[in-house]
Amino acid sequence: AQRVTQPEKLLSVFKGAPVELKCNYSYSGSPELFWYVQYSRQRLQLLLRHISRESIKGFTADLNKGETSFHLKKPFAQEEDSAMYYCALSPVSGNTGKLIFGQGTTLQVKP
């Protein structure tokens, strides 16, 4: 079955600490993976996608096919990073709107 798992409901860190939001997936083909973010009182928006291999707002994510993971990392957390983060997988090549989302992880960055 196609599934995305984010094992942590809540991740709380201090400002300046490293952050790693975990995402594991179950998919038999070649996945396309994404991280979406929802800041307080804002809409859900794309943070990054693995095929672009970009660093957005200091965040990076590497697709590890061997471990079927797509963890989101940032070396030094900022208070403005506090938000809900969703990992998502596109099971149909060529249609990235049909996403399977994980349960979401709330990142809380304390001052």
Added chain:
Amino acid sequence: NAGVTQTPKFQVLKTGQSMTLQCAQDMNHNSMYWYRQDPGMGLRLIYYSASEGTTDKGEVPNGYNVSRLNKREFSLRLESAAPSQTSVYFCASSYTPTGELFFGEGSRLTVL
């Protein structure tokens, strides 16, 4: 430029009542989607429309119908609401099926 607009933002229904959630986008996007978000379950795709004139089922279509009224508008209808349909509903759109998804603000529906 409002992006993706959903109405209503909040709605309370009684079991068995019907209602339609409206979604409109002003970005000239071709593809539109309806998701529902339940606590602890992330977002799940209900229906999508890859382009004007086409619609298709997602992961959880039962109890819902959709209409792609034109390129801008994609509505979601609950014919006979059930408490299990209490959820937050998100509409999204993208220019192409491989493009970035843009989301609306969400519509919180409670079925008593």
